[in-house]
Amino acid sequence: MEFGQNVYVVLCGFMVWLAIAPRISGPRYEDWFLAYMAALLFSLIGSSEIMMVKPVAFFFTVGGVFAFCYVVARSMVLIRIRK
Numbered sequence: 001m002e003f004g005q006n007v008y009v010v011l012c013g014f015m016v017w018l019a020i021a022p023r024i025s026g027p028r029y030e031d032w033f034l035a036y037m038a039a040l041l042f043s044l045i046g047s048s049e050i051m052m053v054k055p056v057a058f059f060f061t062v063g064g065v066f067a068f069c070y071v072v073a074r075s076m077v078l079i080r081i082r083k
Contacts, residue, residue: 006059013063014070021071036071040064 017040022032043064047057 006056009056009059010063010066013060014067015063016060017064017067018070021067024075037068040068 020036022029022036026032040061044061047054047061051058
């Protein structure tokens with residue numbers, strides 16, 4: 001079970017979790033972000049339980065963890081241009 005063999009699954013997981021991530025400018029962003037974080041946490045716990053049977057699910061969720069880190073970093077760094 002090498003990480004190199006499952007790079008495509010990690011990339012697919014990243015894209016799917018990034019697509020369902022809440023938008024910063026959306027209404028009730030805090031509530032949606034909490035739900036997003038809880039869903040990822042439960043998915044990670046569930047996929048770690050079945051890692052020996054279905055390792056693809058675990059690597060898909062690892063892509064979700066990378067997407068979560070990207071969403072957090074994106075929301076923390078704001079670039080503003082003043083005139």
